[in-house]
Amino acid sequence: MKGWCFLLRVIVKAVILFAACNLVYALVNPIEVLGRVSLYNVVLPGRERLPYGENPSESYNLNLYNISAMFASHALARPKLDDEYRVLLIGDSSTWGWFLQPDDTYAANVNTANLTSADGRRIVAYNLGYPIMSLTKDLMLLDNAMQYDPDQIVWLVTLASFPRDKQLFPPLVQNNPDRVRDLIVRYDLALDPSDSRLVDSNFLDKTIVGQRRALADLLRLQLYGFSWAAMGIEQVIPDEYNIHATDFDTDLSWETFTEPTTLTTDDLAFDVLSAGIERAGDVPITILNEPMFISSGENSDLRYNAFYPRWAYDQYHAMIAMQAADHGWQYLDWWNRIADGDQFTDSPVHLTPTGSRQLSGWLSETIVDVSS
Numbered sequence: 001m002k003g004w005c006f007l008l009r010v011i012v013k014a015v016i017l018f019a020a021c022n023l024v025y026a027l028v029n030p031i032e033v034l035g036r037v038s039l040y041n042v043v044l045p046g047r048e049r050l051p052y053g054e055n056p057s058e059s060y061n062l063n064l065y066n067i068s069a070m071f072a073s074h075a076l077a078r079p080k081l082d083d084e085y086r087v088l089l090i091g092d093s094s095t096w097g098w099f100l101q102p103d104d105t106y107a108a109n110v111n112t113a114n115l116t117s118a119d120g121r122r123i124v125a126y127n128l129g130y131p132i133m134s135l136t137k138d139l140m141l142l143d144n145a146m147q148y149d150p151d152q153i154v155w156l157v158t159l160a161s162f163p164r165d166k167q168l169f170p171p172l173v174q175n176n177p178d179r180v181r182d183l184i185v186r187y188d189l190a191l192d193p194s195d196s197r198l199v200d201s202n203f204l205d206k207t208i209v210g211q212r213r214a215l216a217d218l219l220r221l222q223l224y225g226f227s228w229a230a231m232g233i234e235q236v237i238p239d240e241y242n243i244h245a246t247d248f249d250t251d252l253s254w255e256t257f258t259e260p261t262t263l264t265t266d267d268l269a270f271d272v273l274s275a276g277i278e279r280a281g282d283v284p285i286t287i288l289n290e291p292m293f294i295s296s297g298e299n300s301d302l303r304y305n306a307f308y309p310r311w312a313y314d315q316y317h318a319m320i321a322m323q324a325a326d327h328g329w330q331y332l333d334w335w336n337r338i339a340d341g342d343q344f345t346d347s348p349v350h351l352t353p354t355g356s357r358q359l360s361g362w363l364s365e366t367i368v369d370v371s372s
Helices: 002-028 031-035 067-072 106-112 135-148 177-186 212-231 270-280 310-327 353-371
Strands: 084-091 122-129 152-157 285-289 330-333
Touching: 031 067, 031 212, 067 135, 067 212, 084 106, 084 135, 106 122, 106 353, 122 135, 122 353, 135 152, 135 177, 135 270, 152 270, 152 353, 270 285, 270 310, 285 310, 285 353, 310 330
Parallel strands: 084 122, 084 152, 152 285, 285 330
Antiparallel strands: none
C-alpha cells in the first residue's frame, strides 16, 4: 500500500510540475527568443538562403514560421565587417533560386563578381528571397532585415505579388499575425487585421505542448544544418520537370477576374510597396520589375504566359511605372529583358543558371551605380 501511495505522490508532483512549466512557458512566451539561439554562424556556417524545404530529409531544409530563427540561421546574421557594403535582395522564389544550385542564385552571382562600392568597400549581397508571392510577405521580411544594417536594397517584384486578396495568403504571413498587424497599423495598409486567415494563438497554443511542433522545428533546423554544411544541398532539383507552358487556350481570367476589367490600386497592393520603401528610410532601395517569359505560341496575342493575360499585365505595367514616377522611386523595368524563352524553367519567372547569370550581370552594374 505504501508503495502505491509513494507512486501516486510522484505522479501527482510530476503532473503539477509539468503543468507549472507549461504555465510559466505560456506566460513568458519565449519562442521568438529561442529562435535567436542558433548554431549557425557560430558552429555552422550561415545559410545563403532563408530556410525553405518541402522534403526536409532530402534537402536538409524545412519550412518554419519563426522569423527570428530563419534570420539567425542566415549568413546575414554574421557581424558586419567595417569593409562590407551590405546589399539585400528581397523577392519571391525566383530571387530565392527555385531549381537553382546555391552558386547560381542572383546573390551568389553578384558575390562572385567581387564588386566594390564607390567608397571602396566589398559589396556583399544577401539572398532574402522567399517562395510564395506576396508583397506583404516581402515587407515583413524587409522589416526584420533592417536590424542588420543594410547599405542598399533591391526588391524584385512581379504582378503575381500584387493582388490585394493574395497579401495574406502565404503561410509565413498567416502564422505571424502580430508582425502583420503591426505593419498594417504602422503603415495604414489597406488590409484587414481581423482577417480570418491570420492564425491567432490562444493560451494553450502558447504552452510547451501547444508549441511542440514549433519547438521541434527549431531543433530540426539546427540538426539539418550539419548535413547541409557537409553536403551543400538545400533543395532537391529533379533531373526532369515540367517546362512552363508556351501555348494557351482563350481563357482571359486572372485571379478573381473572369474577364478583362479595369484594375485600380484597390486591386493591387501598391501601398504595401510604398510601405517597404518608407521602411528602408535612408537606405537606397531599387524596385525591379523582374523578367518573365513572353510566349509566341498559340493564343500568345491573349496571354504573355501562364501567369498573365495581356490585359492584366499591361495595366499593371503602366501602373507601376506611373507609381514610380509619381513617388520618385528608383525603378528598373526589366520585364522583357531576357528574350530567350529557353532561359525560363518551370514557371514564367524562374530562370535557368544561364538566365540567372545574365540578370545578375545587369544587377551587379546597378548595385555599383547606386553605391556611388
